[in-house]
Amino acid sequence: MKISVVIPVCNEEGNAGPLALETRAALAGHGPFEIIFVDDGSTDGTVAELRALQAGSVPEVRVLRHSRRCGQSAAVHTGIRSARAEWIATLDGDGQNDPADIPALIVAQRKGGERLKLVMGNRKAARKDTWLRKISSSVANGVRGWFLKDGTPDTGCGIKLLHRATFLELPRFDHMHRFLPALFLNAGAHVVSVPVRHRPRTRGVSKYGVMNRLWVGIVDLFGVRWIMRRNPPRPDVSEQ
Numbered sequence: 521m522k523i524s525v526v527i528p529v530c531n532e533e534g535n536a537g538p539l540a541l542e543t544r545a546a547l548a549g550h551g552p553f554e555i556i557f558v559d560d561g562s563t564d565g566t567v568a569e570l571r572a573l574q575a576g577s578v579p580e581v582r583v584l585r586h587s588r589r590c591g592q593s594a595a596v597h598t599g600i601r602s603a604r605a606e607w608i609a610t611l612d613g614d615g616q617n618d619p620a621d622i623p624a625l626i627v628a629q630r631k632g633g634e635r636l637k638l639v640m641g642n643r644k645a646a647r648k649d650t651w652l653r654k655i656s657s658s659v660a661n662g663v664r665g666w667f668l669k670d671g672t673p674d675t676g677c678g679i680k681l682l683h684r685a686t687f688l689e690l691p692r693f694d695h696m697h698r699f700l701p702a703l704f705l706n707a708g709a710h711v712v713s714v715p716v717r718h719r720p721r722t723r724g725v726s727k728y729g730v731m732n733r734l735w736v737g738i739v740d741l742f743g744v745r746w747i748m749r750r751n752p753p754r755p756d757v758s759e760q
Contacts, residue, residue, distance in 0.1 A: 522551030522607075523626070524684075526599030528592050529557055529613035533564040534723040539615050540570065540578050546619040550626065556582045557613070558599040561589035593697045600687055608687070610697075612678030614721050617641070621716040625681040628714050637683040637709035640701060641716035642674040672701035672713055679716055683709070691747055695740050706748045 525543055529536050540555055547553045555578070557570050567583060574581040584598055600608050609625065611617045625639045632639070676698055690696070690703045701711045 522605060523547065523553045523609060523622075524599075524603035524605040524607075525553065525555045525609045525611065525619075525622070526596060526603060527555065527557050527611045527613050528560055528595030528599065529562065529566055530560040530589070530595075531562045531564045531566060532613045532615075532723075533562075533566045533569055535615040536566050536613060537569045537573055539611065539613065539619065540573050540581050543611070543619040543622075544578050544580060546622050550623060553580060554582055554604060555580050556584060556599045556603060558595040559583065559585040560591065560595040561586055591694055593693070593695055596697050597692060600682075600684055603684060606684055607681060608684050609681050610678060615723070616719050616721055617677075617679040618717040618719060621679055622681070624714055624716070625679070628712055629681055632710065632712055635708070635710040636712060637686045637707075638700060638704040638711045639681040640672055640674065640711060640713045641677040641679040642713040643677050643716060643718040644673055670699075670702040670705060670711070672711060674713065675699065675701050677716065691751070693740075699740065702748065706751060 525547070527536075527539065527543075532539075536557060540557070543555050559567050559570075567585060570581055570583045574583060582602075584602060586595065586598065596610060599610075607626075607629065609622045611619060621641060625641070628639045629636060680700070682700070682704075686704065686707060686709055687700075690700075690707060696703065704711050
């Protein structure tokens with residue numbers, strides 16, 4: 521398996537199917553791949569939509585389903601743990617990330633050297649959100665960058681490419697997907713950001729608002745800072 525794409529979804533009927541088709545088209549010609557959708561307790565027709573594609577035009581689709589709602593980080597972890605490839609691309613399930621950007625992340629990874637383990641998307645010049653979400657995201661990224669020194673302009677971007685084994689060694693906690701650059705850096709890995717597109721949500725309803733991100737994010741910031749202090753960056757090791 522060349523690459524696994526992990527996409528967490530919750531009540532994304534109408535978005536999941538088109539996203540699967542776009543992802544398949546984006547990866548055509550890039551070697552073997554799989555597209556893993558992790559359904560986090562949907563109550564609509566998301567799973568049925570995906571299973572129809574799995575049995576028809578997109579056989580590369582795999583569908584995993586949580587028995588109860590566990591959150592986005594848990595869904596991402598489930599997908600990565602079940603993935604068969606060394607490198608994992610992630611996308612948000614709402615269709616706002618463009619799968620056509622995945623090849624650019626792959627190119628950046630190949631040029632980055634052995635220690636590059638995380639390639640982040642950066643939506644700064646192309647955000648298709650409301651002005652309130654743009655402002656709140658900008659403030660959150662600024663505070664996070666100052667507090668954690670992760671050197672990443674857009675840590676909340678859903679499209680990224682990461683090294684599976686390195687990810688699975690990281691401490692696991694709810695909302696960890698928002699802090700991956702800091703966690704990878706603390707593990708001794710290199711992280712880079714590349715420009716990506718961002719599209720407006722055309723179907724469904726966002727699962728996040730300004731308030732439920734703000735208060736949880738503040739608590740998580742201190743938690744991640746504590747983890748980093750309790751687990752200092754790993755040294756380079758060479759056999760003599």
